[in-house]
Amino acid sequence: MDQPDNFAGNGFGHVTVLLHEAATSLNLAPNGVAVDCTLGGGGHTRLLLDAVGKNGKVLAFDRDSTAIDHARNCFSAEVESGQLVLVHKPFSEMAEHVRAIGLAGSIAGILADLGVSSPQIDVGERGFSFIKDGPLDMRMDPSRPGTAADLINTADEPELVRIIRDFGDEPMARHFAKMICRQRAISPFHTTLELSSYLERHSPYGSKSRKHPATKIFQAIRIAINDELGELDRFLAGAVPLLASKGRLSIISFHSLEDRAVKHFFAGASGKLKRQELSRRVALPEAEIDKMVNAQGRVVASSEAEPSAQEVEINPRARSARLRVFEKA
Ligand SMILES: C[S@@+](CC[C@H](N)C(=O)[O-])C[C@H]1O[C@@H](n2cnc3c(N)ncnc32)[C@H](O)[C@@H]1O
Structure with a gap:
């Protein structure tokens, strides 16, 4: 083209x-x-x-x-x-x-x-992409504190529900927030692929969903950490x-x-x-x-x-x- x-x-x-x-x-x-x-x-x-x-x-x-x-x-x-x-x-x-x-x-x-x-999405190291591996970062301005990993690993469950529901428009926000909290208690999330593949494995939508289950959740986290x-x-x-x-x-x-x-x-x-x-x-x-x-x-x-x-x-x-x-x- x-x-x-x-x-x-x-x-x-x-x-x-x-x-x-x-x-x-x-x-x-x-x-x-x-x-x-x-x-x-x-x-x-x-x-x-x-x-x-x-x-x-x-x-x-x-x-x-x-x-x-x-x-x-x-x-x-x-x-x-x-x-x-x-x-x-x-x-x-x-x-x-x-x-x-x-x-x-x-x-x-x-x-x-x-x-x-x-480039913010396409460069894996920026941590915005759920397809490319990189640190779970997502800060548009990396000189400011507060990465996506900080949020995912420390926000309490109701806060995660609110972010995923309000900023990701995800009807299964409660389910995903619960899964994230359960897993991070065993081992915190550090990379984009760790999180996206975990969300995929624990998606209630099964493999028939047209969209990757991480799509809305990554959008929600990005909106939250960049305010x-x-x-x-x-x-x-x-x-x-x-x-x-x-x-x-x-x-x-x-x-x-x-x-x-x-x-x-x-x-x-x-x-x-x-x-x-x-x-x-x-x-x-x-x-x-x-x-x-x-x-x-x-x-x-x-x-x-x-x-x-x-x-x-x-x-x-x-x-x-x-x-x-x-x-x-
Ligand atoms: C969609 S791109 C803009 C593309 C641009 N119009 C062009 O023609 O290439 C959005 C840009 O805005 C920046 N940005 C997003 N939110 C911002 C904010 N609150 N303050 C300053 N820059 C911001 C991002 O870092 C990104 O570089």
Whole structure:
């Protein structure tokens, strides 16, 4: 099959999802300042740089130093000229960072392409894959404490049930949590294959299940140890005040938990969801909820997108992607 149009082609090994759709949804003009919250292999970053031009600026965040190091080489000219600023921080700290450098209120567009990059999954040593062997790690930022092994071997059983059920949408969460606790009392889990083959052997679904039984459990552990939903909530709460008038916030999500958070936030920020309703649905302190409701703007429904059948065929990871766009008044 031909190389897809959206292949970043820069040696990072990540095929960018909704490449053009996401970049154009920001409506960027030359000389503006844009933020790419999820640099990864830089596929979207490249288009944002093109859109703002030589006199514009792109700030690109990633909490994985592998992505930052790769971009330092791949975009060396843009980094040198100051057109691209690389920031090794979680995007929940983006608002604080942008305020500190005096750019709050002047950002033309913010993009977040959530989830993991292909190399994070494909490189066994990162510990995200239930197919490739490696340490049970799964940290997007390995300089921070708390590996998947720490969680699996020390969380109490009710906590494991909650994580597997809420973040993995696994109906047999109780069963799997019980099995994990039983086994770790005999011998703790250290590697990805130890855990995935144990889950397979003790799956109540038998061998007829289409999906590997570890699929949902690995997703759940990954979401928990990287605090992916907390990161998203804190990022959303801080993002809109950074935008200039008519500035846009575009988010690509990959599972229903993320998409629901984005949808509720956009509904709140565009006045379609009452404050009380929002505080029931979003796990944030009241002061943060106030900020979200006060942020005025509209949902750009015409820019919402899902990948085409062709994109999904070329890149199956795009399958569940969903782009939503918000514009500040
Ligand atoms: C789907 S990839 C982005 C791919 C990128 N758009 C491209 O075109 O190559 C997601 C990236 O976001 C990073 N990431 C995920 N959650 C993050 C967070 N809370 N803060 C900062 N970076 C995060 C991951 O480390 C990963 O590199």
